[in-house]
Amino acid sequence: MTARSYEVRTYGCQMNVHDSERLSGLLEDAGYxxxxxxxxADVVVFNTCAVRENADNKLYGNLGxxxxxxxxRPGMQIAVGGCLAxxxxxxxxxxxxxxxxxxxxxxxxxxxxxxxRARVEQEAQVExxxxxxxxxxxxxxxxxxxxxxxxxxxxxCNNTCTFCIVPALRGKxxxxxxxxxxxxxxxxxxxxxxEVTLLGQNVNAYGSDMGDREAFSKLLRSCGRIEGxxxxxxxxxxxxxxxxxxxxxxxxxxNVMHQLxxxxxxxxxxxxxxxxxxxxxxxxxxxxxxxxxxxxDAAISTDIxxxxxGETDEDFEQTLHTVREARFxxxxxxxxxxxxxxxxxxxxxxxxxxxxxxxYQRLLALQEEISWAENRTQVGRTLEVLVAEGEGRKxxxxxxxxxxxxxxxxxxxERPADGVRPGDMVSVEIxxxxxxxxxxxxxxxxxxxxxxxxxxxxxxxxxxxxxGVLLGMPSVGAPVAVGAPTATAGCCD
Numbered sequence: 001m002t003a004r005s006y007e008v009r010t011y012g013c014q015m016n017v018h019d020s021e022r023l024s025g026l027l028e029d030a031g032y033x034x035x036x037x038x039x040x041a042d043v044v045v046f047n048t049c050a051v052r053e054n055a056d057n058k059l060y061g062n063l064g065x066x067x068x069x070x071x072x073r074p075g076m077q078i079a080v081g082g083c084l085a086x087x088x089x090x091x092x093x094x095x096x097x098x099x100x101x102x103x104x105x106x107x108x109x110x111x112x113x114x115x116x117r118a119r120v121e122q123e124a125q126v127e128x129x130x131x132x133x134x135x136x137x138x139x140x141x142x143x144x145x146x147x148x149x150x151x152x153x154x155x156x157c158n159n160t161c162t163f164c165i166v167p168a169l170r171g172k173x174x175x176x177x178x179x180x181x182x183x184x185x186x187x188x189x190x191x192x193x194x195e196v197t198l199l200g201q202n203v204n205a206y207g208s209d210m211g212d213r214e215a216f217s218k219l220l221r222s223c224g225r226i227e228g229x230x231x232x233x234x235x236x237x238x239x240x241x242x243x244x245x246x247x248x249x250x251x252x253x254x255n256v257m258h259q260l261x262x263x264x265x266x267x268x269x270x271x272x273x274x275x276x277x278x279x280x281x282x283x284x285x286x287x288x289x290x291x292x293x294x295x296x297d298a299a300i301s302t303d304i305x306x307x308x309x310g311e312t313d314e315d316f317e318q319t320l321h322t323v324r325e326a327r328f329x330x331x332x333x334x335x336x337x338x339x340x341x342x343x344x345x346x347x348x349x350x351x352x353x354x355x356x357x358x359x360y361q362r363l364l365a366l367q368e369e370i371s372w373a374e375n376r377t378q379v380g381r382t383l384e385v386l387v388a389e390g391e392g393r394k395x396x397x398x399x400x401x402x403x404x405x406x407x408x409x410x411x412x413x414e415r416p417a418d419g420v421r422p423g424d425m426v427s428v429e430i431x432x433x434x435x436x437x438x439x440x441x442x443x444x445x446x447x448x449x450x451x452x453x454x455x456x457x458x459x460x461x462x463x464x465x466x467x468g469v470l471l472g473m474p475s476v477g478a479p480v481a482v483g484a485p486t487a488t489a490g491c492c493d
Contacts, residue, residue, distance in 0.1 A: 109139050149195070250294070305334050391403065
C-alpha cells in the first residue's frame with residue numbers, strides 16, 4: 001500500500017514551530033510521508049495560535065477552503081491542534097463538521113492514534129487534556145534544519161499578564177531536568193547541529209519548579225562545555241527573572257551569543273502595572289545597562305504593545321522615551337487587540353483604533369531610525385556568518401547567500417565561487433547597512449566547512465520538499481512585524 005501523505009500548517013510563535021516538528025516526527029514515525037510541495041495531502045494538520053485577534057477567522061476560512069477538497073477525496077483527514085484548539089474545543093467541530101480530529105497543547109503525542117480512531121469509527125475525535133501527559137521533547141521530531149535546532153527547556157507560564165491568554169492554554173510552567181536538556185543537545189550536536197535555541201514561554205524562569213533560582217545560568221554554562229556546540233541562544237526571557245547571574249553566564253560562556261530578546265511591552269509604569277508586568281521602566285533600563293556593560297557588542301531586541309487599554313499620550317511618550325534610551329537593534333511592535341478570556345478585554349479605556357494606528361506609526365518610524373543607526377555601527381566589521389537556508393528571499397536573483405551573525409543580525413553576502421553550504425561558516429566584511437539587514441558586497445574573506453554543512457549535504461542528497469511555516473514570530477533581527485499590525489505580543493514573552 002502507498003503510504004499516506006501529510007502536511008502541517010503552522011501558526012504562531014517558536015514554541016508552535018517546534019511543536020510542528022514533533023507533529024511531523026510523530027506522523028513519519030507512524031508511517032506517513034510528507035506531501036510534496038504543491039500537492040494535496042491525505043492528512044492536513046493545523047497547528048493553531050490563539051494570540052492574534054483574527055485567529056479564529058483565519059482558521060475557519062482555511063478549513064472552509066479544504067471542505068470541497070475533502071468531499072472529493074474519500075479518506076482525506078483534517079486535524080486541528082494548538083492553542084486555538086485548546087481554547088475552542090467542541091466549537092471547531094460544530095463550525096466545521098468535516099474536521100476529523102481536534103487535540104490540545106497537552107496531548108500532541110495523541111495525533112496518530114486519534115487519526116486512526118477517527119478513520120475506523122468514522123466520526124470526529126476531540127481530545128483536550130487539562131495538563132501535560134508527557135513532556136513533548138520525548139516525542140519523535142522531524143527537525144526543519146540540519147544545522148540549527150530548537151530545544152524546549154520548559155512549557156507553560158506562571159505569569160498573569162492581563163493581555164495574554166497563553167498561560168490559560170499552555171498551563172503552569174513545567175521544567176525539564178537539566179540532564180535531559182543537555183542530553184538532547186549532545187544528541188543534536190552528534191547529528192551535526194552547531195546552533196541551538198533554548199525555548200520557554202518564560203525561558204529564564206527555568207528552575208522555578210526545581211527550587212533553584214540560578215538553574216538557567218547554570219544551564220547556559222553547561223551548554224558551554226558541550227564540544228562541537230558553537231552557538232547558543234534563548235527566547236524569550238522575562239525582565240522580572242533576568243538576574244545578574246544570567247548576564248555573567250552570557251558574558252563568560254564563549255558559545256552563548258551576545259544577543260538578547262527581552263520583551264518590554266510598554267515603557268509606562270502605569271501601563272506595566274495594568275498589564276501585571278512585575279517590573280518598571282527603571283528596572284528594565286537597568287538590565288539593559290548591565291547587559292551592555294558586560295557585553296558592549298550585545299544586540300538587544302524587544303516586543304512592544306501599542307494602545308493597551310487606558311494608554312494615554314503621556315504613557316505612549318514614556319514608551320518612546322524607553323525606546324530611545326534602550327536603542328534596540330530591533331523591536332517587534334504590535335497594536336493591542338482584545339483576546340476573549342483575558343482581563344484586558346473587559347478593561348475600561350479601550351483606545352480608539354485611529355489613535356492606536358497613529359501611535360503605532362510613530363513608534364515604527366522611531367525604531368526604524370534607531371535600527372538603521374545601530375546597524376550602521378557594523379559597517380567595516382568582519383563577522384563570522386552561519387550560512388542559512390531560505391533566509392534571503394532575493395538570493396537567487398542577486399547571486400548572494402544569507403546567514404546570521406553571532407548577534408543574530410541578518411547578513412547577505414556575495415556568493416563565492418567555491419561551494420558554500422547551509423551550516424558552513426563564512427567570514428565577511430560588512431560594507432553596507434539597512435534597517436533590517438547587513439550587506440557584504442565582496443566575496444567572503446574565509447570559508448569554514450563544518451559538520452553542520454556535512455549534515456545538510458547528507459539530508460539533501462535525496463531532496464524532500466518542506467511545507468514551510470505560514471506565520472510565526474519573526475526571527476530576531478527584523479525590526480518590526482510589518483505584516484501583523486493588529487497583533488498582540490507573541491506567546492513567548
